[in-house]
Amino acid sequence: MLSQIERRIQEAVAARLREHYGIEDLPVTLEQPREVSFGELAVPAAFQLARRLRRPPREIAAELAAGLGPIEGVARLEVAGNGYINVRLDRGHYGWALLQGGEWEKEPRPGKVIVEHTNINPNKAAHIGHLRNAVLGDTFARMLRAAGRQVEVQNYIDNTGVQVADVVVGFLHLEGKSAREVERLAAAERFDYLCWDLYARVSAYYKEHPEALAWRQAALHAIEEGEGEAAEMAHVIADAIMLAHLATMRRIGITYDVLPRESEILHLRFWATAFELLKERGAIHFETSGKNAGCWVMPAAAFSEDSGEGDGKVIVRSDGTVTYVGKDIAYQLWKFGLLGKDFYYRPLVREPDGHIVWVTADEPGEEPAPEFGRASEVYNVIDSRQSYLQDVVVAGLRALGFEEQAARSIHFSYEMVALSPRTAVELGIELTEEDSRRPYVEVSGRKGQGVKADDLIDKLVETARREVDARHPEAPAAERARVAEQIAAGALRYFMLKFTRNAVIAFDLQEALSFEGETGPYVQYAAVRARNILRKYAERGERLPEFASVLNREAMARQLAFEDFWQLLLAASKADTAVRRAVATGEPAQVAKYAFQLAQAFNTFYHDCPVIHEQDAERRTFLLWMTDYFRRQLEATLAVLGIGVPEYM
RNA sequence: GGGCGCGUAGCUCAGCUGGACAGAGCAUCUGCCUUCUAAGCAGAGGGUCGCAGGUUCGAGUCCUGCCGCGCCUACCA
Numbered sequence: 001m002l003s004q005i006e007r008r009i010q011e012a013v014a015a016r017l018r019e020h021y022g023i024e025d026l027p028v029t030l031e032q033p034r035e036v037s038f039g040e041l042a043v044p045a046a047f048q049l050a051r052r053l054r055r056p057p058r059e060i061a062a063e064l065a066a067g068l069g070p071i072e073g074v075a076r077l078e079v080a081g082n083g084y085i086n087v088r089l090d091r092g093h094y095g096w097a098l099l100q101g102g103e104w105e106k107e108p109r110p111g112k113v114i115v116e117h118t119n120i121n122p123n124k125a126a127h128i129g130h131l132r133n134a135v136l137g138d139t140f141a142r143m144l145r146a147a148g149r150q151v152e153v154q155n156y157i158d159n160t161g162v163q164v165a166d167v168v169v170g171f172l173h174l175e176g177k178s179a180r181e182v183e184r185l186a187a188a189e190r191f192d193y194l195c196w197d198l199y200a201r202v203s204a205y206y207k208e209h210p211e212a213l214a215w216r217q218a219a220l221h222a223i224e225e226g227e228g229e230a231a232e233m234a235h236v237i238a239d240a241i242m243l244a245h246l247a248t249m250r251r252i253g254i255t256y257d258v259l260p261r262e263s264e265i266l267h268l269r270f271w272a273t274a275f276e277l278l279k280e281r282g283a284i285h286f287e288t289s290g291k292n293a294g295c296w297v298m299p300a301a302a303f304s305e306d307s308g309e310g311d312g313k314v315i316v317r318s319d320g321t322v323t324y325v326g327k328d329i330a331y332q333l334w335k336f337g338l339l340g341k342d343f344y345y346r347p348l349v350r351e352p353d354g355h356i357v358w359v360t361a362d363e364p365g366e367e368p369a370p371e372f373g374r375a376s377e378v379y380n381v382i383d384s385r386q387s388y389l390q391d392v393v394v395a396g397l398r399a400l401g402f403e404e405q406a407a408r409s410i411h412f413s414y415e416m417v418a419l420s421p422r423t424a425v426e427l428g429i430e431l432t433e434e435d436s437r438r439p440y441v442e443v444s445g446r447k448g449q450g451v452k453a454d455d456l457i458d459k460l461v462e463t464a465r466r467e468v469d470a471r472h473p474e475a476p477a478a479e480r481a482r483v484a485e486q487i488a489a490g491a492l493r494y495f496m497l498k499f500t501r502n503a504v505i506a507f508d509l510q511e512a513l514s515f516e517g518e519t520g521p522y523v524q525y526a527a528v529r530a531r532n533i534l535r536k537y538a539e540r541g542e543r544l545p546e547f548a549s550v551l552n553r554e555a556m557a558r559q560l561a562f563e564d565f566w567q568l569l570l571a572a573s574k575a576d577t578a579v580r581r582a583v584a585t586g587e588p589a590q591v592a593k594y595a596f597q598l599a600q601a602f603n604t605f606y607h608d609c610p611v612i613h614e615q616d617a618e619r620r621t622f623l624l625w626m627t628d629y630f631r632r633q634l635e636a637t638l639a640v641l642g643i644g645v646p647e648y649m
Numbered sequence: 650g651g652g653c654g655c656g657u658a659g660c661u662c663a664g665c666u667g668g669a670c671a672g673a674g675c676a677u678c679u680g681c682c683u684u685c686u687a688a689g690c691a692g693a694g695g696g697u698c699g700c701a702g703g704u705u706c707g708a709g710u711c712c713u714g715c716c717g718c719g720c721c722u723a724c725c726a
Contacts, residue, residue, distance in 0.1 A: 031668070032665090081668095082706090084669070119726095163725080297724095304722095314724050317724040321724085323726085385721060387653065387720095413653090420661090442719085471686075499663095503654095504719070505661095515688050517675060519674085521688055526689095528688095529689085535685090536685050587665090589663080590665080596673085606690085607687095607691085610684065612684095613685075
């Protein structure tokens with residue numbers, strides 16, 4: 001809605017510039033005035049012209065504004081400050097247009113976007129760092145969809161890597177378990193927690209007994225070959241934990257379209273194909289001397305600006321096994337449809353909403369699968385510590401001559417989640433004097449430190465449940481449980497989204513468990529309040545009026561003359577703009593901030609202005625409509641954030 | 650050493666392509682529940698935007714140089 005008016009203003013100003021000054025190369029930008037009392041939009045063009053024309057901006061602004069004819073949707077223009085042209089919208093026109101339609105503007109583009117996120121090693125329970133990844137990825141995918149793009153969400157399962165091998169070593173050598181015994185354990189509750197501890201024990205064992213690293217090598221080899229006890233055990237572990245991760249993420253509304261597995265990358269010879277390509281086109285070479293002797297290496301010059309120091313990146317180890325990066329290059333090629341091969345697929349689980357999650361398979365399945373891959377754009381949601389490896393992957397594409405795809409391979413990076421010193425101490429992690437003074441402490445998953453995702457969600461649900469029980473003791477228990485879960489999920493998702501991507505989160509348990517101020521529940525509460533108004537109105541036996549027939553443009557203009565009403569409506573109408581802007585900058589936090597500010601505006605309105613008890617009929621109708629419009633806009637925004645609105649709070 | 654990122658209120662963080670007097674939440678203090686639920690609202694105090702230059706009509710935002718901090722720089726991912 002707003003962007004249509006913006007376009008008209010830009011066109012009108014551009015035309016005026018052309019006709020009056022003969023200027024065609026000045027892009028007309030629009031800003032939001034600092035103060036709402038200045039109007040809804042501001043044109044700073046006079047400042048840019050001042051230099052060229054060598055005249056004071058204020059004078060130019062006056063001249064410019066005077067020559068602009070009437071613009072649809074604009075009530076008037078004012079010259080302000082030392083050269084701004086402030087725009088006042090025609091409020092009646094605006095409100096009326098929103099009442100008529102007010103659909104979200106989209107920017108559809110051809111081609112499919114792949115968003116890859118979560119990507120947790122299937123060897124232990126998920127932790128809060130993984131939650132940040134998944135929430136960012138899931139929200140970004142929702143943002144893209146809301147903006148009209150076609151999106152496919154992938155979650156890569158590294159089921160043949162070192163981390164899984166380490167847990168295999170643990171079961172095999174520290175626990176003396178067979179694949180069959182592990183299978184029984186895997187069927188029990190909290191297998192991911194059990195592996196979390198075992199993984200930490202294995203890591204500690206390596207430290208004490210470095211010779212045990214040979215076990216890892218052997219396991220890794222066996223897994224890559226796909227045969228023997230270790231390989232079988234690896235599959236059991238990885239599959240069970242993959243399902244545990246899906247269950248964890250399901251709790252906060254996250255799901256996937258397809259899970260490409262590393263084992264298929266190997267067994268279907270994706271890697272072998274990519275390897276041949278890389279060799280053929282000279283992207284990697286065999287090292288015969290130096291510390292990388294016997295390895296296939298990508299030269300540092302390929303991915304680093306000044307290639308002075310680096311020795312390049314090992315793609316194939318001297319024992320013949322391929323590194324993660326190598327497999328990732330094959331995978332990235334497949335995503336763009338450049339490998340000339342495809343996986344087989346089988347349905348893995350059906351989500352409660354009917355959505356099917358597919359997983360790759362190494363032989364044809366019975367059910368026909370949708371087409372996966374063949375994207376025109378790929379976002380890899382991976383933390384910033386791995387930017388070096390992402391650079392290598394992209395360099396691989398470039399070295400193979402896929403310039404365009406390399407440019408469309410986007411590392412959607414974000415900073416790590418560390419712990420606040422206070423929370424670290426609460427978890428029993430010993431801190432040095434120095435650490436306790438720092439704003440945050442990085443913890444080691446290898447040592448079994450950190451906050452498990454499910455533990456955090458459990459705590460959030462408990463906290464929410466206490467509040468819900470206190471407020472609604474009469475409600476059925478099952479319903480209270482569901483409400484508490486929605487609040488917990490909202491709190492968690494908002495917490496992970498309120499920080500911009502490259503802020504290190506110092507995770508503080510108390511802060512995360514807070515439901516006041518800038519939090520998910522605050523925003524959910526505003527939506528619940530709006531719903532309550534409409535529900536209470538209906539309970540009084542009154543039917544919601546046919547707004548479009550009762551409220552005409554003049555009534556809109558009359559009501560929107562009140563500043564508070566106008567500001568709330570204006571804010572609510574900007575939801576689609578906020579999402580599109582956030583897509584453009586790749587910053588989900590902007591959507592979260594918008595939702596919070598909109599909720600704030602509504603809460604003020606809610607406090608100041610009773611809707612149902614309004615005496616004046618026209619105003620009451622208007623307020624009901626505005627409440628409903630606000631509700632729809634906030635709920636749609638929350639949906640983009642993956643946050644649901646509880647029945648009550 | 651090199652690469653990436655960060656440094657804004659006591660704390661945690663926003664600040665869109667440079668724009669009109671620097672924002673939010675938390676914490677502290679003061680008020681407001683007989684009204685559509687106070688997970689709320691209103692208000693107060695609190696900042697030489699790390700430092701120094703530069704570009705510009707205009708710099709928290711761009712450039713350069715320092716200072717401090719973090720991450721990466723594996724035949725782990």
